[in-house]
């Protein structure tokens with residue numbers, strides 16, 4: 001509880017710096033980061049509203065009251081039972097806190113439905129993005145956050161090992177993705193970081209293939225990308241595996257991707273720019289003439305969101321620093337043939353980096 005409240009105290013300083021009067025949080029990683037509560041976003045309005053004077057309350061449907069009081073440090077829950085109620089409560093708040101002409105930061109991922117309703121209530125208020133107040137805190141992980149991310153990374157490795165043993169001829173992409181998520185639940189992870197990706201053969205040429213009923217055949221390349229969460233914190237791992245045998249071409253592409261991964265990963269340290277890591281991975285791939293088949297960034301930060309700062313891409317201007325966590329995931333995708341991606345996650349330490357998931361260099365055959 002103290003953790004969340006002390007984060008809010010830091011956010012208040014940013015609110016003062018940027019002359020923001022109120023922070024409106026919709027169900028999201030930011031809501032969880034500051035209150036400890038992370039319900040599913042839905043059509044029923046749930047907001048936590050925090051003021052630069054330290055006021056804090058939730059507006060929520062009655063059914064959430066108990067959970068909010070249990071999971072958060074916020075003691076004031078304004079309950080609504082009907083849509084008309086909600087409007088009434090909001091009108092009262094506008095009056096009580098003089099929100100007519102306030103500067104309001106609103107969660108970036110609030111549904112348009114709610115933003116429009118809020119704007120209609122207080123058309124003279126200035127609205128900005130909540131992330132501007134919170135992202136400089138979220139980008140550096142505390143010891144407690146790092147502990148959760150290490151746990152999530154270890155779990156991802158364990159599940160990967162187990163799944164590699166289940167890659168039998170005839171099993172489908174959907175079955176593999178289901179097995180991965182079942183293993184994660186069995187080991188206590190409540191949610192995945194994103195929808196699990198499993199792709200066989202030509203499907204691996206699509207970086208984010210949606211698992212299908214396609215069955216595994218001998219000679220297929222298998223791409224698996226997933227991440228169990230621990231206490232809300234993400235992990236992210238991709239392995240490309242060969243079923244039975246492979247071709248010289250595929251093995252060669254694997255080695256290039258592994259080299260690109262290794263070059264970027266081994267350069268991780270405080271002070272290096274995100275774009276420099278991207279350049280190292282991209283350079284290794286262009287050396288062999290495959291640059292136009294590397295169709296995404298080299299990596300991304302991860303934490304409560306699967307994609308967050310620092311983004312490791314061509315124009316990534318952020319200087320990396322101790323406590324940041326990121327993925328390195330170069331890939332080469334040859335349309336109608338196959339794709340290969342190798343992804344692991346890393347924590348930046350004072351001297352360099354710690355692997356949250358290992359940096360694999362060898363081909364895996366099953």
Ligand SMILES: [Mn+2]
Nearest residue numbers: 236327329343
């Ligand atoms: Mn990733």
